[in-house]
Amino acid sequence: MMLFADPLFGLPSWIDAIIRVLIVVLAMTLVVVYLTYGERKVVARFQQRLGPTRTGPGGLLQGFADALKLVTKEDIRPANADRWVFELAPYATFIPVFLVLVALPFAENWGVRNLALGLFYVFAILGLNIVGILMAGLGSGNKYALLGGVRAAAQMISYEIPLVVSLLCVVMITGAEDGMNGVGTLNLNLIAALQEDRPYIVLQPLAFLIFFTAMLSELHRAPFDIPVAESEIVGGYFVEYSGIRWSMFQLSEYASMWGFSVFGSVVFLGGWAWPFGVDAHWTIQLGTTLVKSLAFIIAIFWVRTTVPRLRIDQLMNFSWKVLLELSFLQLIVNGFILYYEWPQELLALTSAIGAGLLIFLIIRHATTRSTSGLVGTYKTLGTASQ
Amino acid sequence: MATEVLWWIFAVLITGAGAGVVFSRSVLHSAIFLIGTMAGIGAMYIFLTVEFLALVQFLIYGGAVTVLILLALMLTRADPSGRPEKVNGAQMPFALLVGGGLLAALVGVAVGTSWPGNNDDEPTNIDITAVSDRLFADFGAPFILISALLLVALVGAIILARQEEGE
Amino acid sequence: MSVWPEERLATVDHFNTVDMTINVGPQHPATHGVFRMILTVDGEVVVDCEPYIGYLHRGLEKLTENHDYRQSMGWWDRTDYLAGMACEMAYCMAVEKIGNIEVPERAEYIRVMMVELSRILSHFMFFGAFGADVGSFGTSFIYAWRERERIYDFFEEVAGDRMFPTYFRPGGVQMDLPDNYESRIRWLLGSIRQGLEDFDGLLTGNEIFVERCRNLSPVTQEDAINWGLTGPMLRATGLKWDLRKDEPYSIYPNLKFDIPTGSQGDVFDRFIVRMAEAWQSTLIIEQCLDMLPKGLVLNPDLPKTLRIDEGEAYVRTEGTKGEYGVYALAKGGNKPYRMKLRSPSFCNLSALKKMVVGSYVADAIIILGSLDIVLGEVDK
DSSP states (O other), X not given: OOOSOOOGGGOOHHHHHHHHHHHHHXXXXXXXXXXXXHXXXXXXHHTTOOOOOSSSGGGTTXXXXXXXXXXXXXXXXXXTSOHHHHHHHHHHHHHHHHHHHTTOOSBTTBSSOOOTTHHHXXXXXXXXXXXXXXXXXXXTOOHHHHHHHHHHHHHHHHHHHHHHHHHHHHHHHHTTSTTSTTOOOOOHHHHHHHXXXXXXXXXXXXXXXXXXXXHHHHTTOXXXXXXXXXXXXXXXGGTTOOHHHHHHHHHHHHHHHHHXXXXXXXXXXXXXXXXXXXXXXXXXXXXXXXXXXXXXXXXXXXXXXXOOOOOHHHHHHIIIIIIHHHHHHHHHHHHHHHHTTOXXXXXXHHHHHHHHHHHHHHHHHHHOOOOOSOTTTGGGOOOOOO | OHHHHHHHHHHHHHHHHHHHHHHXXXXXXXXXXXXXXXXXXXXXXXXXXXXXXHHHIIIIIIIIIHHXXXXXXXXXXXXXXXXXXXXXXXXXXXXXXXXXXXXXXXXXXXXXXXXXXXXXXXXXXXXXXXXXXXXXXXXXXXXHHHHHHHHHXXXXXXXXXXXXXXX | OOOOHHHHHHHSSSOOOOOEEEEEOSSOTTSTTTOEEEEEEETTEEEEEEEEXXXXXXXXXXXXXXXXXXXXXXXXXXXXXXXXXXXXXXXXXXXXXXXXXXXXXXXXXXXXXXXXXXXXXXXXXXHHHHHHHHTOTTHHHHHHHHHHHHHHHHHHHHHSOSSXXXXXXXXXXXXXXXXXXXXXHHHHHHHHHHHHHHHIIIIITOHHHHHHHXXXXXXXXXXXXXXXXXXXXXXXXXXXXXXXXXXXXXXXXXXXXXXXXXXXXXXXXXXXXXXXXXXXXXXXXXXXXXXXXXXXXBOTTOOSSOOOOSEEEEXXXXXXXXXXXXXXXXXXXXXXXXXXXXOHHHHHHTTHHHHHTTSBHHHHHHHHHHHOOXXXXXXX
8 A cells, every 4th residue: 555646746756756855854843943942932931931042033033043153163072082983973873864854744745765674763773772871971082971861761761662662552453444454554654644533642541651751751851861960970971072972963853852752743643644634735734743743842841841850770770670561551441342343442441441541650659758847748747836 | 687786895804804703803803804704694695585584694693792792892801992903823723723623614515505596597486484494394393392391401501600609 | 612502601600791880970960960970780779989079179277367347248158059048047147156146136137037948948959959859850940949039139239249148247237138028028938838838739649759759768867866867857757856946046046847757767758858958947937927027237346456365166057057066265356266067968878878879870860959959068
């Protein structure tokens, strides 16, 4: 099932591919520039500030001013850094992120390539991202960077598994759709098209929660920003970078945030297909994708501004002792329901129960504290005794 | 044609990176060359249109195994600056012997086998459903057994490592 | 050498790992100034901690010996620079005690109000910085800043300066409050309470925050006393020790307030005790407003140059971080012979090593934050 249109203007396939890649790269650059601006604005509102206001109307040109500043800064390399490892690390971080954008469907016919294994491709390639981070951590000749690299590697290995399993839950369901003959698909475009009637978040809220959590962890965003913890290891693996190389790290961070958001909105929120259907005009489809990915991104910002950071062992415990079990449980329950062809409402029900369980576990864990009783009561400590 | 040119470029890159793994004087550089080799082999699979295998190669070898190697390097070295380290010279003859033997065996097998497949320059794309049928239906039991074995090995490794700390 | 792993393991007494030293500070985002500590870590666990201080040493005590009693006021503002008025209070009380100087009652009330506002300032700084240490990306900082700015604005109206008002004088305060002080202070109190509620919402109820802080480096009452901890650090262990109650000075005996205490002495208790203290401070200020008498604010009988013949005194007050004690010795003339500061931050900081060894690197930062040190006070 090939949903992608023929090559643009009937050009040869490879020229068409290059043109599409160029468009995506330009779009990505623009998105990243405005994501940095958007983050500063959104976070500023959360923190009772205004954010950038001086560059252009409402600070709209802030991203370009930042970029200009960064490229003109001196590019410093520490004396005891491993030269080639240090200098190549930003590119090794950036290339996988860029490769991921190749497989994402932004609208029915908008994307670089419609890969049959798109979903698998995305998380296989995103896994390579960590290599650049490790190179930066090891090559900088800095202990903070080293600690950041170790933390990033441990965290990435742990959270990759729940992430993949939560995606598999969705892939399983695609097989049960009409016209799929019990065979699921990894094609992202097809997954989006299959959600024409309802997004998979309705059927799999637990998988979505796990995906979102693991995504925050893969992106090194709060509360899982342990590898870049500013108050502990001063920025982690990119502490020694400056100027253009540092901006490469930033670029890949924001680009992967955007990539993940589009990916998540395709898999769980119905991508371009829901709620306007597969026959909607491409502008509407594109707008739908954009709005959904923006919702993801704002949720990430929101979490970032409001929650503190976890400790590394708590992070590991949460992944291995809670998320992994729940994701496997979801997978097995899905398997039973789909194999015996029980109604799909059961999927939604079991998954919602699982999601409730996850939230309950977190809250119970945090509130079982034999406290001094000052919490919530100190205002009416009351007697104000002499 | 274009594929053939790319194939040669990648062949040279992979061989070069492989030589880098052996000859570079820093363990860190070796590990990074290894990543290059693994990724290059993954790209090769794409030329052969076995995309699934290519992605598995990226995920397992490019993403996970080499990360573990780098992690081990980070955890075991006191000096993070990546300066060249002394290679243990006493083991070199054995390494040469093993490496040479393995090379001879592989070349022998590759040359001596009559490979099946079509010769019309159009490799067949293996459908992922065929792979999964093989894996989960035909060889389901061995697959599960191997998974269980790996799990036991994992748990055993954890227990051993914990004992060493005296817990 | 045998090839059997058990025997080989037996010959190696343990698997050798190398500890790594990390330098934290003096320019590190989490050291609250120019404090420096060298952490020796085994993986992520701290096995040793070596603090270095003195980067902000300005010779406060020696400077005081060489200046007129009133000239020195400005130096003492800069010890606990987050709560300058509280330091001025202790200094002035010491000078008044050796010089037998009377303070008008109105001045005492004004002083207590200013000191309690300073306490709130300092505690808000703690909430903000501590939240940033735990990793809430500056949100807590900005939350704290809102209230702090408002209090500082009021200080500016009162004394003409924000951080270092130099408002107190031996024998009273420099000048009376501005005309609209009552409405200003009542509005401030409402704002402060709103700020505390906001912090409750942002931090106290947050699962991750609780998870990070609870049962972290619990200190027993016995240890706390042995290590010389004072202030909120001591009260977090459950001991009701507050100099405002136990050795009442100024007008504190006339005021009604509680001494909030924790139970386990862990980091969370230290945080919540400070929250409760800030709330109690608002109650104290309210009472002062209600009871504020009319009259002079500065003792009119004082000469232009303050000369004290003989006198020796140790005055201790409940500073924002603990027992803020000033020892003063006069041997005639317009300068003190000796002035010694017992700074709570310094004494609390000396227990740092005992608290952080064995914890994670990330926790070491939090524990340091929970001590609520001010380097101006540590280094004097």
